[in-house]
Amino acid sequence: MSQSDWQPTAALSALRARAELLATVREFFKQRGVLEVETPLLASAPVTDPAIEAFSLAHAERYLQTSPEYAMKRLLAAGSGPIYQLCKAFRQGESGRRHNPEFSMLEWYRPGFSLDDLMAEVGELLCAVLGERPVQRYDFAALFEREFALDLFAVEATELGALAEQRHGIPAASLDRDEAINLLFSHDIEPKLGRGEYSLVCNFPPSQAALAKRGRDAQGREVAVRFEAFVEGIELANGYDELLDASELKSRFESDLKLRQERGQVCPPMDEKLLAAMAHGLPACAGVAMGFDRLLMLQLGAENLAEVLAFPTARA
Amino acid sequence: MATYSTNEFRSGLKVMLEGDPCSILDNEFVKPGKGQAFNRVKLRNLKTGRVWERTFKSGESLEGADVMDTEMEYLYNDGEFYHFMEPDTFDQHQADAATVGDAAQWLKEQDMATVTLYNGAPLAVAPANFVELEIVETDPGLKGDTAQGGTKPAKLSTGAVVKVPLFLSEGEVVRVDTRTGEYQNRVKS
Numbered sequence: 442m443s444q445s446d447w448q449p450t451a452a453l454s455a456l457r458a459r460a461e462l463l464a465t466v467r468e469f470f471k472q473r474g475v476l477e478v479e480t481p482l483l484a485s486a487p488v489t490d491p492a493i494e495a496f497s498l499a500h501a502e503r504y505l506q507t508s509p510e511y512a513m514k515r516l517l518a519a520g521s522g523p524i525y526q527l528c529k530a531f532r533q534g535e536s537g538r539r540h541n542p543e544f545s546m547l548e549w550y551r552p553g554f555s556l557d558d559l560m561a562e563v564g565e566l567l568c569a570v571l572g573e574r575p576v577q578r579y580d581f582a583a584l585f586e587r588e589f590a591l592d593l594f595a596v597e598a599t600e601l602g603a604l605a606e607q608r609h610g611i612p613a614a615s616l617d618r619d620e621a622i623n624l625l626f627s628h629d630i631e632p633k634l635g636r637g638e639y640s641l642v643c644n645f646p647p648s649q650a651a652l653a654k655r656g657r658d659a660q661g662r663e664v665a666v667r668f669e670a671f672v673e674g675i676e677l678a679n680g681y682d683e684l685l686d687a688s689e690l691k692s693r694f695e696s697d698l699k700l701r702q703e704r705g706q707v708c709p710p711m712d713e714k715l716l717a718a719m720a721h722g723l724p725a726c727a728g729v730a731m732g733f734d735r736l737l738m739l740q741l742g743a744e745n746l747a748e749v750l751a752f753p754t755a756r757a
Numbered sequence: 758m759a760t761y762s763t764n765e766f767r768s769g770l771k772v773m774l775e776g777d778p779c780s781i782l783d784n785e786f787v788k789p790g791k792g793q794a795f796n797r798v799k800l801r802n803l804k805t806g807r808v809w810e811r812t813f814k815s816g817e818s819l820e821g822a823d824v825m826d827t828e829m830e831y832l833y834n835d836g837e838f839y840h841f842m843e844p845d846t847f848d849q850h851q852a853d854a855a856t857v858g859d860a861a862q863w864l865k866e867q868d869m870a871t872v873t874l875y876n877g878a879p880l881a882v883a884p885a886n887f888v889e890l891e892i893v894e895t896d897p898g899l900k901g902d903t904a905q906g907g908t909k910p911a912k913l914s915t916g917a918v919v920k921v922p923l924f925l926s927e928g929e930v931v932r933v934d935t936r937t938g939e940y941q942n943r944v945k946s
Contacts, residue, residue, distance in 0.1 A: 490791070
């Protein structure tokens with residue numbers, strides 16, 4: 442331990458700004474009649490997404506939640522109406538300038554909202570917190586075409602892999618189609634987004650639907666009805682037109698778990714309570730999760746999450 | 758040698774990449790909203806000094822490099838090789854001029870230096886941050902001229918040339934910061 446390890450990495454002014462931002466966000470939702478809720482941080486079933494690893498408390502048969510999504514959807518199914526939550530979320534192995542394994546998340550759900558409605562509300566929140574800027578919407582595939590002159594709906598996985606290898610040196614053979622897309626998008630496109638505007642990217646490849654509905658874009662091509670928000674090249678929020686079909690959800694859980702098994706990852710239990718709630722009926726809704734620490738970082742013009750966290754994991 | 762996963766990459770960790778020992782300078786975790794995470798890593802190739810940028814899939818690993826920074830006493834130069842000695846074991850190592858590089862102009866016999874060993878052989882040499890060396894050649898000192906401002910070049914016993922204040926003269930010992938090559942102060946002998 443070094444001499445200064447007991448000290449916070451954030452300036453006291455940043456901690457004051459955090460308290461201020463919490464109040465601003467709560468006021469934003471209060472004005473709009475969205476109810477603040479709390480759900481368990483110790484969850485009985487974590488996400489199945491193979492790209493997200495929960496911390497497991499083996500002896501307690503509990504997992505530190507990676508997002509409050511499942512529990513909040515159970516509240517929606519129980520008739521809560523519009524809800525939001527400010528809470529901690531935990532993800533194993535995610536550590537860096539813009540990641541901390543323990544972070545604050547702002548997540549909210551809007552029954553009756555379309556994805557467009559929710560994107561508009563995200564734009565309003567960003568303008569309220571970070572200042573006025575134009576809110577620009579993009580199609581995922583259109584950005585890909587602009588950057589690489591490739592039609593994402595037609596291009597072969599091998600061609601994407603070759604491009605990823607050529608640009609970033611990761612062997613094409615070790616990348617599947619989605620990995621190649623993610624590598625190219627995160628390295629070549631994301632850094633350019635959200636410059637002088639708030640960029641909202643929607644209509645993701647259908648293979649990246651997670652818990653969003655699949656639908657059709659304006660040209661009738663199959664897409665995942667979700668969006669991500671980018672500010673100063675930083676991914677800030679991830680929103681879905683929420684999947685409502687319990688049996689479809691179950692089959693997505695199963696294919697996630699199958700992939701986990703193939704890769705030798707932990708295979709956690711499926712969230713049966715969420716499946717039961719969805720079978721009972723989740724109202725049509727759109728929901729979004731926003732990184733609260735990143736929002737604060739952007740508000741303060743900080744380069745590193747450590748500047749806005751009292752004690753990042755290295756000093757926890 | 759151990760292998761290290763991308764989540765263990767820290768600044769200063771020594772790993773092998775494309776057959777060369779490298780020191781990690783920076784490791785940035787990049788994760789798309791959904792899907793596979795990546796690490797964008799900056800490394801210095803310790804053989805060439807060049808900085809490389811590489812992207813890895815998170816969870817991939819690299820073999821550790823058998824590279825160790827060791828404090829050693831500089832003994833002498835035999836015209837071809839520079840000789841160093843580990844003070845605890847008296848083990849001696851020789852390094853050629855290419856390995857010693859710019860450090861040569863600061864090496865005084867019996868001073869300590871940091872020798873980077875790769876598979877047991879010197880790969881690079883760094884002098885101490887501060888060294889005290891005698892002025893062997895400079896214009897005559899202007900006695901009493903301790904006012905600030907003027908400097909003049911002075912050649913030191915190891916061959917380095919630094920700017921020193923006007924009042925110093927040959928035979929005096931000065932303290933120099935080897936990282937910047939700047940004069941710090943006069944050392945009373």
